Amino acid sequence: MTRPLLAEIDLAALRHNYRLAQARAPVSQAMAVLKANAYGHGAVACAQALEDLAPAFAVACLEEAMELREAGITTPILLLEGIFDASELEYVDTLGLWMTVHSQWQVDALFAYRPTTPIPVWLKVDSGMHRLGFPPREAEGLWHKLQADRGRVSELYLMSHFATADALDSQQFRQQLTLLQGLAKRLDAPTCLANSPATLAWPETHGDWNRPGIMLYGSDPLEGANDASRRLRPVMTLRSRIIALQDVAAGEPVGYGGRWRASRRSRIAVVACGYGDGYDRHARDGTPVLVDGQRASLAGRVSMDMLTVDVSDVPGAAIGSEVVLWGRAAGGEVLSVDEVARHCETISYTLLTGMLPRVPRRYHDDEVAGD
Ligand SMILES: Cc1ncc(COP(=O)(O)O)c(C=O)c1O
Structure with missing residues (x-):
């Protein structure tokens, strides 16, 4: 190599930041988000560095999960956007992946498929970001249907994403949270809500699982830094x-x-x-x-x-x-x-x-x- 440009990746800093995410939310398990090639850092190397610490990883799609499995990573992996085609269910099944469902066609595909082992499913509800997920009322109905199908669904979680958790004061964030708290209570559902800013700044969002991404790589997502975000290290x-x-x-x-x-x-x-x-x-x-x-x-x-x-x-x-x-x-x-x-x-x-x-x-x- 002659050209002097390189991206140096500090895996010890990655682990430090992961531990910070854990310490910030001691009631939750932290799923390390490794999508988009671990935010440009190299998904396989980052997964290997976090393997001993993180109980699960999250990626955007099957191809990203396959890359990790092919590299010998056995940690559970959640597909954040679920499947893009019903044919992927076979891989979800054989590779032992966890699956988000955000659209009716995905639920239909799941009900039409007979997995060799039941799949952990993450039901995505649209709590106000209006990107992916079921409207809350629909989600309630689906929750009961999915929960009843123990042949296909081993565990069920309520998942949602915040649009403005990075803001110092956001009405939209509070509305999303209130809606989700009510829904989770009615369904008695384990939740997975918090991204990095919510992990760092909003303990009330911390669920059974959190999904920190950018903070693992040392970037501070908050509009105003706090004690925890100041301790992040660049990766x-x-x-x-x-x-x-x-x-x-x-x-x-x-x-x-x-x-x-x-x-x-x-x-x-x-x-x-x-x-x-x-x-x-x-x-x-x-x-x-x-x-x-x-x-x-x-x-x-x-x-x-x-x-x-x-x-x-x-x-x-x-x-x-x-x-x-x-x-x-x-x-x-x-x-x-x-x-x-x-x-x-x-x-x-x-x-x-x-x-x-x-x-x-x-x-x-x-x-x-x-x-
Ligand atoms: C569904 C979902 N969960 C979690 C994350 C992680 O978010 P962040 O990198 O802000 O922690 C993302 C990132 O875009 C996401 O789309």
């Missing part, structure tokens, strides 16, 4: 190096479209990382990066394989200097992916899941004392 460090330096006169433009113009004589570092790697082309001038651990700013549009940084105030910057696009620098300085995302007018989820296969992942697993 991915996107690390590269300076490959060229340019001295530009005041008034000179840099990069495509000449978006950035030097307001003084400036030193521009060219870094091996671009949108062809998954770094967001919408990153604004001023987006922070760490050069040898010191903050510097993006200057000019991101190109496919490179980006440019104003290092006028980083006197030691040289060809070969370390550049951290997000994550932890060699000296320990941290640049959060959340901060970078804000400069790109996006969220950490898109930056992390957007890391392309071209970027080599390098895993390390150094437990920190006292962790």
Whole structure:
């Protein structure tokens, strides 16, 4: 490997964050969400790192579950969107997967199928997000039907998803929660409701199971950080190096479209990382990066394989200097992916899941004392 860009994945940090999710919700079991290639971190490696800790994993679809099974992962895996076609039920059955049902056709397919062993089923109710799930009244009827079919359904859980659990104060969140609490009480149903923000900030959502995702990767999903979210550790460090330096006169433009113009004589570092790697082309001038651990700013549009940084105030910057696009620098300085995302007018989820296969992942697993 010659190009210096890589995504370093800190598996000890992943486990630390998982333990934090557990500690935050001691009454619940935490299902580690590993969909979208573990939010870009590598699903198999993350599953292997969490195997001893997590009682279950969650993925979006059968193909993602198969990848884990083919790698020898035996932990139960929930399909968050259930099946996409009735033919998948055979695999759900033989691979020992857990299944969400959010639509009538999925329930019909299940009732038309005879599994070799009954399947744990997660009945998804639409409590107000209006994405997936049954309206509450329909869910009540289905709950009883599914519960009665012990030949097909081994365990049954009430599942829902919050649209605004990350907000400091959200009426929609409170409405969803009230509805779900009432429904769970009437059905005497075990629940699975909390995503990362709810796990971190809303103990009243904690059910028999929670489904933390983004927090496992060290990104803080809360609108306002709390004590727990401040203890999250970044898992991915996107690390590269300076490959060229340019001295530009005041008034000179840099990069495509000449978006950035030097307001003084400036030193521009060219870094091996671009949108062809998954770094967001919408990153604004001023987006922070760490050069040898010191903050510097993006200057000019991101190109496919490179980006440019104003290092006028980083006197030691040289060809070969370390550049951290997000994550932890060699000296320990941290640049959060959340901060970078804000400069790109996006969220950490898109930056992390957007890391392309071209970027080599390098895993390390150094437990920190006292962790
Ligand atoms: C159904 C479901 N549960 C849990 C999660 C995890 O959410 P988060 O990454 O915010 O913790 C997601 C993520 O999109 C989801 O779609």
